[in-house]
Amino acid sequence: MNFFSTIRASTIALALGVTGAVAQELPNTMIWTAYDVGSAGYAEASAIADAFGRHANTRIRIQPSGSGIGRLQPLLLGRADYGFLATETYFLSEGDYDYAVPEFGPQNLRAVAGRPASLSMVAAGDAGIETIADARGKRAAFVVGNPSINVKCEAVLAFGDLTLDDVEVVMFPTYAAAMSSMTRNEADFTCTTPTTSQLYELASSPRGIKWVTLDPNDQEGWAKLLDVLPIMGPFEEDIAAGLAPGEKVSMAAYRYPVIVTLADKSADEVYAFTKALDESFDLYKNATATMHRWDLNISGTPPIDVPFHEGAVRYLTEKGIWTDESEAWNQERIARLDALRAAWEEFLPANRDLPPEQFAAQWAEAKAALGQGSN
Numbered sequence: 554m555n556f557f558s559t560i561r562a563s564t565i566a567l568a569l570g571v572t573g574a575v576a577q578e579l580p581n582t583m584i585w586t587a588y589d590v591g592s593a594g595y596a597e598a599s600a601i602a603d604a605f606g607r608h609a610n611t612r613i614r615i616q617p618s619g620s621g622i623g624r625l626q627p628l629l630l631g632r633a634d635y636g637f638l639a640t641e642t643y644f645l646s647e648g649d650y651d652y653a654v655p656e657f658g659p660q661n662l663r664a665v666a667g668r669p670a671s672l673s674m675v676a677a678g679d680a681g682i683e684t685i686a687d688a689r690g691k692r693a694a695f696v697v698g699n700p701s702i703n704v705k706c707e708a709v710l711a712f713g714d715l716t717l718d719d720v721e722v723v724m725f726p727t728y729a730a731a732m733s734s735m736t737r738n739e740a741d742f743t744c745t746t747p748t749t750s751q752l753y754e755l756a757s758s759p760r761g762i763k764w765v766t767l768d769p770n771d772q773e774g775w776a777k778l779l780d781v782l783p784i785m786g787p788f789e790e791d792i793a794a795g796l797a798p799g800e801k802v803s804m805a806a807y808r809y810p811v812i813v814t815l816a817d818k819s820a821d822e823v824y825a826f827t828k829a830l831d832e833s834f835d836l837y838k839n840a841t842a843t844m845h846r847w848d849l850n851i852s853g854t855p856p857i858d859v860p861f862h863e864g865a866v867r868y869l870t871e872k873g874i875w876t877d878e879s880e881a882w883n884q885e886r887i888a889r890l891d892a893l894r895a896a897w898e899e900f901l902p903a904n905r906d907l908p909p910e911q912f913a914a915q916w917a918e919a920k921a922a923l924g925q926g927s928n
Contacts, residue, residue: 694743
């Protein structure tokens with residue numbers, strides 16, 4: 554029964570006894586950006602958009618793009634309200650990779666929520682890799698021009714006290730080619746999400762499949778991983794290629810998709826968005842095998858790519874989800890982002906005319922003085 558589609562959100566608020574101070578309505582229309590049609594990000598954004606429509610009669614248009622810049626640019630220009638993004642969110646906040654250019658640099662983004670997406674080292678079963686340290690000297694499948702995948706693998710290697718110099722990096726032109734390389738015996742391992750279609754082929758191949766665990770109690774290993782990419786945390790995964798029913802593997806998790814908006818977005822509007830994300834949960838939680846992880850008790854907690862928006866924090870606090878530890882993390886992340894933006898403002902005028910590679914190298918040096926980051 555689509556009860557919420559037949560009455561106005563203000564009537565709902567009054568019926569529930571919500572005061573005017575927090576009884577915010579969603580906009581009548583919104584534009585969201587997401588990955589291409591066919592991606593998990595697009596599917597999940599579509600399911601949530603449909604739920605918002607049924608819950609609050611809000612019309613949403615999703616603008617897909619195959620590139621991080623294509624998903625971020627409409628948001629930065631004010632042409633989109635929210636983005637269902639991936640690790641490009643963190644890279645943009647740090648001014649890394651494609652965003653270490655005068656046109657971008659660190660941007661003041663905020664998160665609303667983000668579904669945990671697990672990741673670990675996955676190896677061919679006959680490669681002899683039981684621990685991360687066993688990957689030394691083995692062939693690692695990396696993807697040309699895909700820092701989002703590659704830097705996560707660098708972080709996983711660091712967990713086992715390895716660097717890229719300790720493995721044989723084999724570059725593949727596409728993500729699909731890299732993921733299928735183990736089945737073809739062109740690589741021994743890679744690092745990726747557990748439901749990638751090519752991994753099911755590996756699991757049924759003569760080589761077999763092996764998920765390498767990341768012990769959640771290995772504090773030293775996690776410290777090394779987070780030094781490379783400080784947006785991940787331990788996660789127990791039970792949906793993966795090659796796993797038997799009921800079996801779990803200790804992995805890392807980052808956020809994909811992560812719902813992102815600008816820091817100056819109205820706190821009342823982001824509060825209303827977060828509230829709708831929560832109240833419409835039953836309408837979308839079964840849309841895919843992992844949609845249940847949008848439960849705000851899971852998706853509304855750190856770590857995440859950028860600080861949480863104050864409007865989201867307000868709602869999460871009201872629901873009892875936001876803790877003192879969450880707030881401490883958020884304030885530290887805001888301080889980091891503020892420091893990066895201040896450093897960029899000082900750096901840019903004297904360096905904007907440098908050749909691209911030199912510009913990026915100089916910016917990396919300026920960042921190094923600030924401490925932790927992905928470079």
